[in-house]
Amino acid sequence: MTTTESSLWEALRAVVVGEVAADAATLATHSTDASNYRHIPLAVVRPRSADDVLAALRVCAERGVAVLPRGAATSIGGQATNEAVILDFTCHLNRVVRIDPASRTARVEPGVVLDALRAEAARYGLTFGPDPSTHSRCTLGGMIGNNACGSHSVAWGKTVDNVRSLEIALHDGTRLEVGRTSPAELERLCARTDAVGELYRALRSLRDRYLADIRTGFPVLPRRVSGYNLEFLLPENGFDVAKALVGSEGTCAVVLSATVDLVAAPAARALAVLGFPDCVAAAEAVPALLDLPAITVEGIDVRLVDALDARRPGRRAELPGGTAWLYLETGGGTPAEAENAARQVVDRAPELGASARLVVEPADQRALWRIREEGAGLATRLADGSEAWSGWEDAAVPPEQLGSYLREFETLLDEHGRTGVVYGHFGDGCLHVRIDFPFTASEAREQYRVFLTEAAELVVAHGGSLSGEHGDGQARGELLPLMFSTRMMEAFRDFKAAFDPEGRMNPSRLVDPAPLDADLRVVVAPPTLPTRAELALHADSGDLAAASRRCVGVGECLSSSGGVMCPSYRATRQEQHSTRGRARLLFEMLAGQVVTRGWRSPEVREALDLCLGCKGCKTDCPVGVDMATYKAEFLSRFYRRRLRPAAHYAMGALPRWLSIGSAAPRLANALTRSRLSGALKRVGGIAREREIPELADTTFRQWFATRQRQVADGTPVVLWPDTFTNHFDPKPGRDAVAVLESLGYSVHLPETGACCGLTWYSTGQLGTARRVLRRSLDVLHPWLQQGVPVIGLEPSCTALLRADAAELLPDDDRVPLLADSVRSFAEQVGRVPELPVISRERRVLTQVHCHQHADLGFDADHALLARVVEDIDVVDGGCCGLAGNFGFERGHYDVSVACAEQQLLPAVRAAQHGTAVNADGFSCRTQIRQLSDSEPVHLATLTARALGVSGT
Incomplete structure (x- = not known):
């Protein structure tokens, strides 16, 4: 940090109550948005109040420093990254101030997340109309800055159509409220002698000088987002300064709060899906559908569906025939009304040569909408694994021109040898596309510039707008x-100058813009470290640089509910503890410009320290970022030839210690319950708040070796005796044996010493993990050659055997056999056509293990549960927070508990009396036992109860 930068930081700290940060980690995580561009900020301010904002603005004005107001930074044009002081509103200024159901308005702070506003409004049967696919994390301030739209714009318009007034601050700290201005009010404001009067005089002069140009200078189409909204300064539009500022991308003023309109939300919805031979045919059908009572007309391409299907199979089967589809959603006061409206769409399909499907079940609708909402991420990896990028992301044309434009755009792609996946808001003529620009090639900048220029000329020739949703930015x-x-x-230029005469608000955007081919992050920050990973990283051909680029910044990990990722971000609300933040730190570590200590970078280690290794991102991230694997890779490098934390020696080598402890389990338990427990925890790096789980008096292996075998000549299966079942909680193992034998299987255990190596793998001790896994493969190989199923009870160990083993031992030809042989308990038992159920648990609450969510799937478990219990309630995402060694490590307890409090513990406490709590992961069961009064059970135990068998 230079002396000037240090002085700026100190000046901001002196006047701002909120946080002011200029450390390497913060600068790295805020260096880009969801675009292709990268700018290192000067500092990041997280204001706690409007007074904080004004104080920071005055410091920046005095020093001539640029300012960038920022929300969730999901902007794709590059407008949320700049060499400026960033005002990050997401941490504190994020409230819904009030909702007035009578006037159907809401007053909000700029950092409030759209879904939070919609949840509050829903109490009154209202919603905020614009709904971009990032609705779970985008902020109202960011939506106002970009003039965001979303899937329902055909019904409720753009953000500009839903803004009544804004409370803003100018760069010098002047604060004012803006909105519609009557002629009399305008005269009064212009007569003022302060900065407000100067602003209004400049705006009135601009309107008068360019009156005819403004009235004729904008293309007529629903999705014109490019440029400033000068048309709202016209007399016939009420000289509405608030609407004129919408879409100004932070280049004019800072939004302190906003009053926005709400609309009545349909009580029920239905979805008509039309299938077409290709996207051009779908686009050409749009004009014939716009007279129908639809509130969305969205288009998707088969390549999006295939990308999601590769990770979560089954989506293609839910769509009607075709390779391109239009979603037309309808609403009504009742489900019947919504369905009848959707049938009108379906009835139109034959004359358009389209197939059709009517979808009325809400869960089925959500599953289909997920394909569309994850488009920005799914489209970044093409079928051949190549990378695709934003840049020409959201051009819009009049809907009647959409088919012609798309056909010529595909020709343009072919001429440049480029491939792109198209999707978007077809009803408004707005197309999204990710294109395989060759950013790692020497000619990247030139090719990028030529393509964008020709694409711009094409859209203008069709009467369109360069941006139809995401704004202009640097792109x-x-x-x-x-x-x-x-x-x-x-x-x-005059409009910006009226608000920002010194040009300090988000400079070089819209007016006097930076070159579109400058500051491309892949070009300006290439890796300086060797990027070949120790792990296989199959998805990125072993290249950690490609893996770090996998994150494109769409920010699904910033969502506050649903799914699993990213539990530590939800607990801390700090960017460096999100999947996106960690990916950016890895990118900057490889580049070496901001994070400068390579594999010994403390910033990266600190960020990854709070990564639970839950793997939620592997499935929930639309781009498939696998931070748990990257963490294992980093820890291996960071601690090479260095002393490791005590927890790595204690819990990383847990199977070894438990083998010793199992020789005298009562003595071991007495020690962990004695006055020596505190010292033991300190030596082992264990949180003092944690109880050390007791060892079983008899291990699962010991019980199995002395029991009387029930089935000797049945179909053989191998039951995997994982460390946790064997030493801590043998009952699921015993019950699994009882169930399997009751179904006619001959159960075998592998020889002593078999272990998947999970605890070494998760702590980055990759060499030991490989040796342990190879030894297990030696033991299992005869069974694998015979095709005998290997059944896992602990989801994390089962997932390692099925998926992570290939990362550790990519060249071992036994690993594919292992992956094909490994099955979960539910996958094996579910194969039995008829289960001899004699009683059913009445009600079960189920916590899905994170690794099961990521690598195994829950469908088989849900199906088995449905056969052995009457009523199933699945916890809505989230992580238990213990996550193996994570929640036991010193310094992690508070975050671990906060993660559990997100979904799991509230669901357990709210469960009706008599509800059984099902958790197959030992970590999940331990967390529930230690933080609630419930005694959780494994699916094997529930199944044994239903079948009337027991492993006692």
Whole structure:
């Protein structure tokens, strides 16, 4: 940090109550948005109040420093990254101040997440109309900055159509409220002698000078987002300064709060899905559908479906025939009304040559909408594994021109040798696309510039807008003169100057823009470290640089509910503890410009320290970022030839210690319950708040060796005696044996010493993990050659055997055999056509283990549960927070508990009396036991109860 930067930081700290950060980790995590661009900020301010914002603005004005107001940073044009002081509103200024159901309005702070506003509004039967696919994490301030739209814009318009007034601050700290202005009020404001009067006089002069240009200078289409909204300064539009500022991308003022309109939310919805031969055919059908009572007309391409299907199979089967589809959602006061409206769409399908499916079940609708909402992430990896990028992301044309534009755009792609996956808001003529620009090639910048220029000329020729949703930013600002006249460009400059005469608000965007081919993050920050990983990283051909680029910043990991990822971010709300933040730190570590100590970087170690290794991101991230694997890779490098934390020696080598302890389990338990327990925890790096689980008096292996075998000549299966079942909790193992034998299987255990190596793998002790896994493969190989199933009871160990083993031992030809042989308990038992159930548990609450969610899937377990219990309630995502060694490690307890409090513990406490709590992971059961009054059970135990068998 230079002396000037240090002085700025100190000046901000002196006046801001909230956080001011300029450390390497914060600068790295805020260096980019969801675009291709990268700028290292000067500092990051997290204001706690409007007064904090004003104080920070005054410091920046005094020092001539640029300012960038920022929400969730999901912007794709590059408008949320700049060499400026970033005002991050997501941490504190994130409230719904009030909702007025009578006027159907809400007052919100800029950092409030859209879904939080919608949840509050839903109490009154209302919602906020614009709903971009990032609705679970995008902020209202960011939506106002970008003039966001979303899937329902055909019904409720863009953000600008739903903003009543804004409370803003100018760069010098002047604070004012703006909105519609009557002629009399305008005269009064212009007569003022302060900064507010100067602003209004400048805006009135601009309107008068460019009146004719403004009235004729904008293309007529639903999705014109490019440029400033000068049309709202016209007399016939009420000289509405608030609407004129919507879409200004933080280049004019800072939004302190906003009053927005709400709309009545349909009580019920239905979905009609139409299938077409290709995207052009779908686009050409759009004009014939716009007279129907639909509130969305969205398009997707088969390549999006295939990308999701590869990770979560079954989506393609839910769609009607075709390789491109239109979603038309309808609403009504009752399900019947919504369904009848959707049938009108389905009835139109034959005359359009389309197949059709009517979807009325809410769960089925959500599953289909997930394909569309994850498009920005799914489209970043093409079928051949190559990378695709934003840049020409959301151009829009009049809907009647969409088919013609798309056909010519596909020709343009072919001429440039590029491939792109198209999807988007077909009803408004707005297309999203990710393109395989060759950013790692020497000619990257030139090819990028030529393509974007020709694409801009094409969309303008069709009467369209360079941006139809995501704004201009750095990606399209330079191209605006192709769309607007010289006079209009002059008007844009005057508009910015009226608010920001010194040009300090998010500079080089829209007006006097930075070159569109400058600051491309892959170009300006290439890796300086060797990027070949120790692990296989099959998804990225072993290249950690490609893995770090996998995150494109769409920010699904910032969602506050649903899914599993990212539990530590939900607990801390700090960017470096999100999947996105960690991926950016790895990217910057490889580049070596901001994070400078390579594999010994403390910033990366600190961020990954709170990664639970839950693997939620592997499935929930639309791009398939696998941070648990990257963490194992990093820890292996960071601690090479260095002393490791005590927890790595204690819990990383847990199977070894338990083998010793099992020789005298009562003595071991007495020690962990004695006054020596505190010292033992300190030596082992264990949190003092944690109880050390007791060892079983008799291990599962010991019980199995002395029991009387029930089936000797049945179909053989191998039951995997994982460390946790064997030493801590043998009952699921015993019950699994009882169930399997009652179904006619001959159960075998592998020889002593078999272990998957999970605890060494998760702590980055990869060499030991490989040796342990090889030894287990030696033991299992005869069974694998015969095709005997290997049944796992502990989801984390089962997942390692099925998936992570290939990362550790990619060249061992026994690993594919292992992956094919490994089955969960439910997958094996579910194969039996008829289960001899004699009684059913009445009600069960189920916690799905994170590794099962990521690598194994829950379908087989849900199906088996449905056969052995009457009523199933599945916890809505989240992580138990213990996550193996994570929740036991010193310094992690508070985060571990906070993770459990997100979904699991509230669900356990709210469960009706008599509800059985099912958790197959030993970590999950331990967390529930230690933090609640419930005694959780494994699926094997529930099944044994239902079949009337017991492993006692």
